[in-house]
Structures are given as structure tokens and as C-alpha cells.
Amino acid sequence: MCEFPLKTYSYSCDCSQNGFSDLHCEVPHPPCWSQPCFNHALCHEEGNNYTCKCLPGFEGNHCELDVNECGSSPCVNGATCIERSWKAHYGFETLLPEHYDPRHAGGYVCRCPPGFTGTLCEEDIDDCASVPCHNGGSCRDSINSYICICSPGYTGVQCSMSTVFSFKSAGNHLSFQSVLVDAEALWNVTLSFRTELKNTVLFRRRSKEAILILELLEGRLQASLNLGKEASVDGASWVLELPKEVADGDWHTVEVALAKGRLLLLLHKQCQGENCGAEAQLKIDSITWESSVHTIVIGSHAEGENSGSFIGCMRDLFVDSQLIIPEEWLNAIVVNITLGCNRCLDNPCKNQATCVTLGQSYQCKCQRPYEGHDCTEGNL
Numbered sequence: 001m002c003e004f005p006l007k008t009y010s011y012s013c014d015c016s017q018n019g020f021s022d023l024h025c026e027v028p029h030p031p032c033w034s035q036p037c038f039n040h041a042l043c044h045e046e047g048n049n050y051t052c053k054c055l056p057g058f059e060g061n062h063c064e065l066d067v068n069e070c071g072s073s074p075c076v077n078g079a080t081c082i083e084r085s086w087k088a089h090y091g092f093e094t095l096l097p098e099h100y101d102p103r104h105a106g107g108y109v110c111r112c113p114p115g116f117t118g119t120l121c122e123e124d125i126d127d128c129a130s131v132p133c134h135n136g137g138s139c140r141d142s143i144n145s146y147i148c149i150c151s152p153g154y155t156g157v158q159c160s161m162s163t164v165f166s167f168k169s170a171g172n173h174l175s176f177q178s179v180l181v182d183a184e185a186l187w188n189v190t191l192s193f194r195t196e197l198k199n200t201v202l203f204r205r206r207s208k209e210a211i212l213i214l215e216l217l218e219g220r221l222q223a224s225l226n227l228g229k230e231a232s233v234d235g236a237s238w239v240l241e242l243p244k245e246v247a248d249g250d251w252h253t254v255e256v257a258l259a260k261g262r263l264l265l266l267l268h269k270q271c272q273g274e275n276c277g278a279e280a281q282l283k284i285d286s287i288t289w290e291s292s293v294h295t296i297v298i299g300s301h302a303e304g305e306n307s308g309s310f311i312g313c314m315r316d317l318f319v320d321s322q323l324i325i326p327e328e329w330l331n332a333i334v335v336n337i338t339l340g341c342n343r344c345l346d347n348p349c350k351n352q353a354t355c356v357t358l359g360q361s362y363q364c365k366c367q368r369p370y371e372g373h374d375c376t377e378g379n380l
């Protein structure tokens with residue numbers, strides 16, 4: 001490129017493209033001169049060679065490779081994995097800083113689905129922590145939700161709705177109609193009751209084909225079924241009884257079910273042993289269980305009939321697996337039924353004691369010298 005003896009001429013050598021420097025382009029550039037390392041890696045010279053010292057999150061001889069940290073699916077429970085090297089997510093993803101910084105481009109963050117937390121979204125958030133279930137209901141944690149297991153007498157998502165109602169005098173009753181859509185469906189009534197009447201009716205259910213009655217006779221449960229339009233004349237009938245005395249003023253839960261070919265009478269909860277259930281095989285094939293309207297009267301044999309009327313409280317009434325909630329008795333005939341169950345109305349406290357309602361129970365404040373739960377014991 002240069003020639004002698006043109007002394008009078010000056011010259012310069014352009015080495016910008018060939019990797020050399022100095023006046024005559026005879027000195028090679030240092031190895032890192034060409035900036036061979038990618039992704040902001042440091043170039044480290046060793047003699048005529050170089051090595052690239054990668055920032056976290058990059059690899060390869062020239063740090064040209066973005067480590068695929070999300071490749072192993074480290075986030076659990078359906079979380080989304082976002083690598084810190086994904087520049088396009090900055091400014092949008094709240095889990096990342098606002099601006100990309102190559103010095104912090106290694107690793108990943110997990111965006112958790114609702115209900116989970118933790119670095120890897122491995123932790124199921126305790127949705128019961130806020131104690132959402134009321135009235136003594138117990139809480140079961142679920143995914144981004146909870147399930148309340150309500151105490152007897154309450155229902156609703158948070159157990160804040162009462163299912164309790166009471167019959168204070170003869171003739172009080174509740175009457176409504178139920179439509180069995182599926183002819184094969186079970187006839188089923190489950191309820192809890194509290195009474196001291198020894199002989200009373202709990203419910204009567206009537207359809208075109210059958211009459212089913214649940215009552216107390218001498219303090220014991222009896223379910224009777226009569227089939228046929230003229231049931232008492234030419235129909236078949238069955239009676240089930242349970243020996244346990246239940247007219248004791250405490251709550252009892254009873255179920256009567258008429259499945260295809262079987263009649264069942266069951267006492268739930270406190271009852272244990274073989275005396276808690278009775279069953280009858282109907283042994284009838286010819287009856288047609290048509291879809292039909294059923295009339296159900298709770299607390300009485302029929303509207304306008306006072307004999308055998310129920311006096312006491314009921315709660316958690318289910319008809320064909322549907323909970324019948326007092327607040328939703330819009331289409332029912334309701335005769336003098338009171339919501340709740342005020343036990344003090346039964347005058348349970350003796351000897352001039354004062355009765356105080358405690359939820360669905362009561363407490364007696366005794367006059368001296370009486371004592372005991374109902375103030376019946378005394379040191380006279």
C-alpha cells in the first residue's frame with residue numbers, strides 16, 4: 001500500500017477493516033477488539049485468544065444462547081413460567097421490573113393461578129383463614145374457594161341462613177307441592193324435629209298412587225305407606241316402626257324413603273345400632289310410578305285438620321333431596337309457622353326460674369334453693 005521514495009507525500013494506512021492497527025497496520029488488534037461476546041458478556045483476553053464470561057442466564061462460547069429456564073416447567077399448579085430474559089414482557093408483567101436489565105436476565109418468575117402462592121406457586125392459599133363460615137360451621141379449604149359444613153339448622157354458602165321453624169299450636173302447618181319429574185326417582189323426606197308430644201304427625205305426602213305418613217305414636221316413629229287410589233280399600237299397605245323413644249324434647253333426624261320396591265325408615269345422627277332403621281320390601285311390580293304432583297303437608301295430616309298436629313320445632317327439611325328453606329317458602333301455604341326455635345316458649349325452666357334463649361338452646365337462671373339444668377333439683 002505504501003511506496004518509497006515519495007518522501008514529499010504523506011500517507012496514512014486505513015486498517016479499520018482488517019483487524020490490525022498502528023501506522024502501517026502491522027500490529028494486530030487485541031482479541032476482544034471485535035466485541036465477539038453477546039448479551040453483554042465480558043470478553044476476557046488470554047494471549048491471542050479470548051473467552052466470553054457470560055452473565056447469568058446465557059451460555060455458549062459467545063454467550064449467544066439464552067438459557068431456557070422455563071423448559072423444565074418449574075412452576076407448578078398450572079402457573080405460567082416467564083423467563084427474566086424475555087424482554088417483551090417487561091413493562092407488562094407485574095412480576096418483572098419495569099425495565100429489562102441484562103445483569104438480571106437469569107432465572108424466571110411464576111405467575112400463579114388464583115388460589116396459589118409461593119415462588120413456584122406450590123402453596124395452596126388457606127381460604128379458610130378469614131373464618132368465613134358462620135354459626136359454628138366448619139370450613140374446608142379448596143382451590144381459591146372454601147366449603148362450609150354448616151351446623152344443624154343452618155345453610156347457605158357461609159351458613160348464615162337458618163333452616164329452623166317452629167309450630168307453636170295445633171293447626172300450624174306447612175303445605176306445598178312437589179313435582180317428581182323422574183318417575184324412577186326416590187321419594188325422600190329427611191328432617192330434624194324436636195317435640196315432647198307423644199302422638200303427632202310429622203308429615204303426610206300424597207300423590208295419585210300413594211299416601212306416605214310419618215308420625216309419632218307413643219313417642220316412637222312410625223312410617224306408613226298406602227298404595228292405590230282407594231288406598232284404604234283395595235290398596236296394599238305397609239307400616240314401619242322404630243323402637244327408640246324420640247318425643248324427649250331433643251333434636252332427632254329422621255329419613256323416610258320410598259325407592260323402587262323398598263320403603264325405608266331411618267333415624268340418623270345420634271342413633272346407633274340395629275334399632276335405628278327399618279325396611280320393607282314392597283314386592284309389587286305392577287304399580288306405575290307416574291310423574292305426578294305430590295302434596296306434602298308438614299306438621300299436620302291435612303289442611304284444616306287439627307288432630308295430631310305437631311307442636312315443636314323442625315330444621316333441615318329436605319324433600320326429594322331439596323332443602324326447603326323458610327326464606328324460600330314463596331309457593332307454600334304457611335299457617336302460623338314461626339321462624340327459629342325459641343325453646344323458652346315451652347317453659348322448660350321450673351320453679352319460677354328465668355329462661356334465657358341461647359341460640360337454639362336455653363339456659364335457666366334458678367331461684368334458690370333450686371338448681372340443675374331446668375332448676376328441678378333443690379336442697380329443700
Ligand SMILES: [Ca+2]
Pocket residue numbers: 057066067068069083084085086105106107
Ligand atoms: Ca432465559
Ligand SMILES: [Ca+2]
Pocket residue numbers: 115124125126127141142143144145
Ligand atoms: Ca385454598
